[in-house]
Amino acid sequence: MELFLHQVLAGLATGGIYAxxxxxxxxxxxxxxxxxxxxxxxxxxxTFIAWQLxxxxxxxWLAFGATIVISFAAGVLIERVVLRPIHDAPVLSHVVxxxxxxxxxxxxxxxxxxxxIKNFASPFGAGPFLGQNLINKxxxxxxxxxxxxxxxxxxxxxxxxxxxxxxxxxANPESARLAGIRVGWMTALxxxxxxxxGSVAGMLIAPVVFLEPNMMLSILxxxxxxxxxxxxxxxxxxxxxxxxxxxxxxxxxxxxxxxxREMKLSIALCIxxxxxxxxxxxxxxxxxxxxx
Amino acid sequence: MLLRPETxxxxxxxVGGITLAQWRLILLGAGLLVVAVIPFVLKNFYIFQIxxxxxxxxxILGLNLLTGFNGQFxxxxxxxxxxxxxxxxIMMENLGINYVWTIPAAAAVCxxxxxxxxxPALRLExxxxxxxxxxxxxxxxxxxxxxxxxxxxxxxxxxxxxxxxAPFGLPLNSDQWLYVLTVVVALIMYVCAVNLVNSRTGRALxxxxxxxxxxxxxxxxxxxxxxxxxxxxALYTGVAGALGAIAIAFVAPDSFTFVLAVALFxxxxxxxxxxxxxxxxxxxxxxxxxxxAESVSKxxxxxxxxxxxxxxxxxxPTGFAGxxxxxxxxxxxxxx
Numbered sequence: 001m002e003l004f005l006h007q008v009l010a011g012l013a014t015g016g017i018y019a020x021x022x023x024x025x026x027x028x029x030x031x032x033x034x035x036x037x038x039x040x041x042x043x044x045x046x047t048f049i050a051w052q053l054x055x056x057x058x059x060x061w062l063a064f065g066a067t068i069v070i071s072f073a074a075g076v077l078i079e080r081v082v083l084r085p086i087h088d089a090p091v092l093s094h095v096v097x098x099x100x101x102x103x104x105x106x107x108x109x110x111x112x113x114x115x116x117i118k119n120f121a122s123p124f125g126a127g128p129f130l131g132q133n134l135i136n137k138x139x140x141x142x143x144x145x146x147x148x149x150x151x152x153x154x155x156x157x158x159x160x161x162x163x164x165x166x167x168x169x170x171a172n173p174e175s176a177r178l179a180g181i182r183v184g185w186m187t188a189l190x191x192x193x194x195x196x197x198g199s200v201a202g203m204l205i206a207p208v209v210f211l212e213p214n215m216m217l218s219i220l221x222x223x224x225x226x227x228x229x230x231x232x233x234x235x236x237x238x239x240x241x242x243x244x245x246x247x248x249x250x251x252x253x254x255x256x257x258x259x260x261r262e263m264k265l266s267i268a269l270c271i272x273x274x275x276x277x278x279x280x281x282x283x284x285x286x287x288x289x290x291x292x
Numbered sequence: 293m294l295l296r297p298e299t300x301x302x303x304x305x306x307v308g309g310i311t312l313a314q315w316r317l318i319l320l321g322a323g324l325l326v327v328a329v330i331p332f333v334l335k336n337f338y339i340f341q342i343x344x345x346x347x348x349x350x351x352i353l354g355l356n357l358l359t360g361f362n363g364q365f366x367x368x369x370x371x372x373x374x375x376x377x378x379x380x381x382i383m384m385e386n387l388g389i390n391y392v393w394t395i396p397a398a399a400a401v402c403x404x405x406x407x408x409x410x411x412p413a414l415r416l417e418x419x420x421x422x423x424x425x426x427x428x429x430x431x432x433x434x435x436x437x438x439x440x441x442x443x444x445x446x447x448x449x450x451x452x453x454x455x456x457x458a459p460f461g462l463p464l465n466s467d468q469w470l471y472v473l474t475v476v477v478a479l480i481m482y483v484c485a486v487n488l489v490n491s492r493t494g495r496a497l498x499x500x501x502x503x504x505x506x507x508x509x510x511x512x513x514x515x516x517x518x519x520x521x522x523x524x525x526a527l528y529t530g531v532a533g534a535l536g537a538i539a540i541a542f543v544a545p546d547s548f549t550f551v552l553a554v555a556l557f558x559x560x561x562x563x564x565x566x567x568x569x570x571x572x573x574x575x576x577x578x579x580x581x582x583x584x585a586e587s588v589s590k591x592x593x594x595x596x597x598x599x600x601x602x603x604x605x606x607x608x609p610t611g612f613a614g615x616x617x618x619x620x621x622x623x624x625x626x627x628x
Contacts, residue, residue: 093609095561096561097602104594110594225423269431272423280415
């Protein structure tokens with residue numbers, strides 16, 4: 001029982017990472033209606049910016065705030081410069097543009113900051129949380145920040161005019177435009193917010209997995225998985241999905257002997273496919289109804 | 293407006309007095325001539341590279357049948373490529389079967405696998421299907437490394453194959469022979485694909501892509517056709533995988549990661565979605581552009597590749613085939 005509890009808590013801790021990333025994925029999905037494959041690399045690049053600022057002697061929280069602002073601006077800029085010119089192109093061409101961005105950020109970070117693994121400080125410290133050995137301070141802090149972010153996003157989307165405008169622009173661009181919403185800028189804002197959330201996720205994840213240009217590849221995958229399990233239309237579902245993936249992955253690795261460490265990822269993905277077969281729009285997502 | 297009888301005939305589109313259909317034939321003939329000349333004029337290394345490009349083109353053709361003609365999105369075709377490659381490698385090395393027989397075997401294995409994967413995929417659409425196939429792309433290399441099948445797959449080390457020589461005492465070295473073999477297989481695969489797409493079945497596939505509800509109202513068995521397309525698509529990619537294994541003479545799990553799936557997908561879009569000739573351009577792009585990027589800058593190869601990719605998407609948002617369609621539409625004028 002002790003082992004079980006321990007594994008669940010450890011799963012929740014890693015699940016916090018995935019939940020962060022899943023939240024960023026869902027954010028951009030709500031704003032642009034596509035999955036952004038470059039999301040993980042954007043988060044990684046932001047984390048490197050934070051690392052650089054800290055190296056230059058900025059205090060942690062100042063660097064944290066500055067990185068969020070820089071990432072937001074960069075997200076808006078990417079939408080304006082890279083994606084605006086091809087907004088009429090087919091969906092598949094967009095996906096290729098995301099792949100191009102992924103490649104550029106990955107290689108750029110390796111070029112600017114080297115491919116070696118770097119330590120990234122945690123603002124919460126590393127000791128055990130509340131004197132218990134079950135979960136450490138950083139994991140607890142990470143989970144808290146994720147939940148805080150979720151509440152903030154909920155309030156933003158439900159209770160502000162601009163949040164409503166963003167939802168309208170994503171759900172039905174034509175009608176939104178007729179209602180006087182500047183759909184193009186809403187999309188850019190969505191990119192900015194997704195980049196900012198991604199940067200928060202990156203900075204929280206980096207102390208756990210260490211900072212290097214390829215750190216996000218598998219995490220983004222788990223993030224996608226969490227988002228899809230929870231439902232791409234529901235930020236809360238995505239966070240829950242992220243935690244669920246973390247816990248399932250840990251329990252499968254512990255209790256199913258064949259699985260072991262290297263097969264954990266495959267198991268998590270199999271579970272996702274299974275969930276999708278039963279509920280094609282995720283556990284908390286709304287099924288898409290189209291008029292014929 | 294007066295309707296003169298002769299204007300009722302469909303206008304014939306032509307450039308320089310040659311009609312579109314004739315242009316197609318001329319281009320096809322010229323293309324075949326180039327293909328026939330290549331093994332005798334180029335150096336072995338370039339022959340090998342072009343062989344690989346054709347192999348990628350076959351794999352992209354498989355992906356195109358699924359995504360372009362049937363509207364099912366896949367980011368997991370590296371899995372079928374891997375299964376084809378491993379089928380060939382295991383048959384050659386562990387069972388001692390001649391390499392020629394491994395190609396139809398890989399086709400059969402991949403067809404069954406693809407068909408079975410297509411069944412759960414029926415419930416998924418768009419981005420969800422992309423993720424499920426992506427999961428497959430991630431899972432396969434790990435499964436190949438696992439200790440359960442290590443005896444057959446050679447684990448992380450993979451399997452080394454002996455490169456076949458030309459049979460019947462033909463005066464060709466092994467690179468030239470593999471080129472000939474690949475071209476012959478590719479020709480068969482392309483003719484089949486063209487016939488498939490232009491048949492009743494092909495029209496059913498396209499109808500399903502464009503409007504599944506209308507297609508099923510027309511009496512098309514949507515589920516059956518969709519899973520069958522998955523099977524056929526996997527078959528094409530599996531054949532490409534088997535050819536790739538024979539040509540490179542080596543298989544290892546890490547050659548078939550999702551990077552390969554993404555590369556095939558990029559080739560599909562660059563060549564042109566739902567275009568059969570476009571897949572050849574896609575194959576060339578997948579093979580040569582990363583090398584070009586590396587020659588521009590070693591440290592920033594990925595960034596250069598990304599920039600090239602972005603430029604390609606800006607210039608040809610609908611791929612090479614779309615650009616060609618645009619050019620013909622501009623050039624072609626109805627002639628009497």
